[in-house]
Amino acid sequence: MWEYTETVTEHFQNPRNVGEIDNADGVGEVGSLACGDALRLTLKIEDGKIVDAKFKTFGCASAIASSSALTEMIIGMDVSKAETITNEDIASALGGLPKEKMHCSVMGREALEAALADFRGLSLPKADGEVVCECFGVTDVEIRRVVSESNLHSVEEITNFTKAGGGCGKCEEKLAELLHKTQSDGLRVIPLKQPSKRMTTLQKIKKIEEVLDREIRPGLRLDGGDIELIDVEGDTVMVSMRGACTSCFKSQTTIKEFVERKLREQVLETLVVEEA
């Protein structure tokens, strides 16, 4: 059973502003039956102000609560201010959501954006993106935005917030790439000293390879040796020594003291290096 806050439960049991505004000034529709949740938001806008908002939602308790809380937040709000609402704002209005349910708050923000874009007669930026997750139809533009807005650190978090990767899982590699790209674009500065403890294996491999290339291989090559990354399973990094290193009795010490220390400093503190 999910741990919902009292606010979530209260909104779910007594949802505000259910329904549809006739002749609405802005209509936003997101989600689908296949996805398991969908929201249709209708807005009445007068003199740059949202004077009424109603919703219809198909989905779980947190989807209904997010929709209800969103309408409460925006009624009486200037359009320019409503445009700055993030999914985090919706989640905090509910006293927080279980991490697996954060996508419900994202759905709320997307519906609001769609409704405001419709009001202004604009097309949505996400329509321009490239679909990364085919199962749930999530584009790179949406993913990059959520990664930077909510400061996400792992593929798992991307799935919790956008559903991307939650179906067949084939796009995980692409998600890891997007995550890496978005982070290195400097939209948010992620401190190097506090690497995420929830890195995916792909992220680990990528970072480990970088460190090997940058800090370890040059030294080994001077001695006619080399090192190859064989596998990463959980926190165990399997490597194999090559060239002159294979016959060197010091290679065990090299692996343990040098390679492991470097990888722990720069990738993840909990890594253990073993020779394959």
Added chain:
Amino acid sequence: MNNEMPVIYMDNNATTMVAPEVMAAMEPYFGGLYGNPSSMHSFGGQVGKAVANARQQVAELLGCDEDEVIFTSCGTESDSTAILSALRANPERRHIVTSRIEHPAVKNLCENISIFTGHPYRVTMLKVDEEGLIDMDEYAESLRDDTAIVSIMWANNETGVILPVEEMAVMARERGIPFHTDAVQAVGKIPFSLRDSEIDFLSLSGHKLHAPKGIGVLYVKRGTPFAPFLTGGHQEDGRRAGTENVASIVGIGRACQLAADKMDEENGRVKALRDKLENGLLSSIPRSLLNGNKELRLPNTANISFEFVEGESILLHMDRYNICASSGSACTSGSLEPSHVLRAMGVPFTAAHGSIRFSLSVYNTEEEIDTVLEKLPPIIASLREMSPFWPKK
């Protein structure tokens, strides 16, 4: 949860109440009778006799001999033991036949089998039709010379659909292939006798038939090659090491005896309650449909989809009346996709997300059924009012 109302428990395929008779039988083994059944003194020996008695009670329900009964910790352990044992007994065979609707205990093991065995296997996951049944011709074709094990559930936990495992076991036997069935949902609900069958391995779980959690049984047909999953002491004739969970073993024994006594009630009164619930909901709620074959089904299970609404929302509204059931929706599973069983049956998304499973037991009453029939239709109606997909009149 509402503390002022009684609990209406209709989630017995998830777990069951420990029967009062089972509690009473177990109690002495948490108290004075704490001896080790393997000990040489009679203080331990009397406990050993209780274990032997329980083994006999289990054997009677299953229609087998005592030495074919191995006590384990749960249904999952029984499943893993059976499948991995068969693979080790036939290391040169590298093919497994199972179905798409298995419980994760079998499905996830088969899908990741190379991790446990260290070498690759081909796994045939048999399809099911829209009623949850397997095509027997396709099954026959799937059996090959290098098939090491067939593992097919006796009854599906989500829909209650019963598969013809006795017939399938005969077909496997003709080709010299061991047959395992996960009978966790079937045992105690439908009568059978393993003595007359060609089933080699059968898993059952205590907590699905009014015994406590943490106890299971694996039936292994006499003469079937067997490799233990847990190695250590000589318990269970060296087939499952580890000091016996005596109290729970006594409990599952008593529970099997009770299940045999109540088999007629299960297939009579409980089935009638289930039918009343099912027919009542299907007739009073438009756009609702039954999932799974109507006839070949456990007497206690009804899986019904309410189109255009989502399962978690239904469950949480029912929770306000202390009505307990399950859903195959994505949101309740923690994954983002609806039940693999309903998807394998091709249930459309409009219906899969809004599926509710009611699973009854002998402890349910007609009054409880009436309460659900009264409370549920307005819940569905109010959620549909809120659904953007519900067609406006």
